[in-house]
Amino acid sequence: MDESIGIRERTRGAMRGELADVALRLFEERGYDETPVDEISTAAGISPRTFYRYFGTKEDVLFADLPPTSVDLSELLTEHLSRLSPWEALHQTLRNVSERMQTQRGRWSRLLRVVNTSDSLRAGHLEQHMNLAQTLIPVIAPQLEGPASSSALRARVLVHTALTCFDTAFSHWAEHESDIEILDAVDIAFTTFSDATPETR
Amino acid sequence: MDESIGIRERTRGAMRGELADVALRLFEERGYDETPVDEISTAAGISPRTFYRYFGTKEDVLFADLPPTSVDLSELLTEHLSRLSPWEALHQTLRNVSERMQTQRGRWSRLLRVVNTSDSLRAGHLEQHMNLAQTLIPVIAPQLEGPASSSALRARVLVHTALTCFDTAFSHWAEHESDIEILDAVDIAFTTFSDATPETR
DNA sequence: GACTAATGTGGCAGAGTCTGCCATGTTCGA
């Protein structure tokens, strides 16, 4: 089964991984903005030009191969939607993602720490979520009741809010790593509304 | 009272405004990525170097002088918090911002249309909100009940979610300008949770 | 084993954003 991949693709994948490792390490040492692509590529033994063949942008070396973007979330979400409310389904879907990420806790906290040192990086991270949102909104939209005129908007709100909760939980966890578990942070984030807005019911 | 400003600052402000106008117009015509700073500055009769004295980055020419960043939201929020729940206070605060923005409806829809044509711009726009969040979170945090360990996280979630609702409402409005009013969109966005998550109570 | 095609890689030039430095002109207050 693996033979079908061919050695070329396997080494290519390995190079992507090595680049990601080297880059993360250098970013931790000297900072993202202070580390030009030149240094990453030479540290990995390739030319700058080749770097841009593996990753379209410098940011991508951090974000491209991350779980939330590589896992098929629509499928997961569809499954949860069959037995949960839209909001709960989003909660569980992103909770599942968090569970998978736990196997790489160390890498994640390193990455989040790097991301939070640079404004441009934070923006790039947000863009990842915008892309994810475009995938999830069409899955949620048909499940919403109420007037069609507002359900399109509410689907957007639900998905973007869910990703915001997810993101906020992770940032908070990365900053207070010793005080709280990832999954607890995610659960607290997703249940904030039911606790904090009694008047709006 | 206005005399204290001095003509220099007044003309400087005028140049900022003119640059913003010229830039928005050019971005509409040729697109953001296809319009180099050279063209904006020459169209406004200044050198590229001087452009970067008025705006630190090319993005800033779109975002820097916008109401949500120039109005003092902390003050507004503090006032609402004295008689509303945190979530409702955030809702009303951003509703007030939306009301002020209505006087520039046309400019806003033009701007949002430009922003939504470029991924990098959308991310930059979100970053404006990240900065706002840093201002609002300390205002909300002391109002939250419950264990201190989770209230810091919940304050972050509430503020980021509020800004997400605000942002989503505006994007939706910009795309369906004829179907919905800004304030209605904002209200729908902010009341999405109370309607859509009965199970989580 | 040799040949061709596909693919990975590197170098080069160039556009575009943004910064530091210095020189020039204009305005303001004394």
Place this chain on the structure above:
DNA sequence: TCGAACATGGCAGACTCTGCCACATTAGTC
């Protein structure tokens, strides 16, 4: 009127990213 503060412009340079072409390696075929 003179010096100080300020706005502007030009220049060089770093950095990201792209298009183009040349070279080498590999894969598949005969």
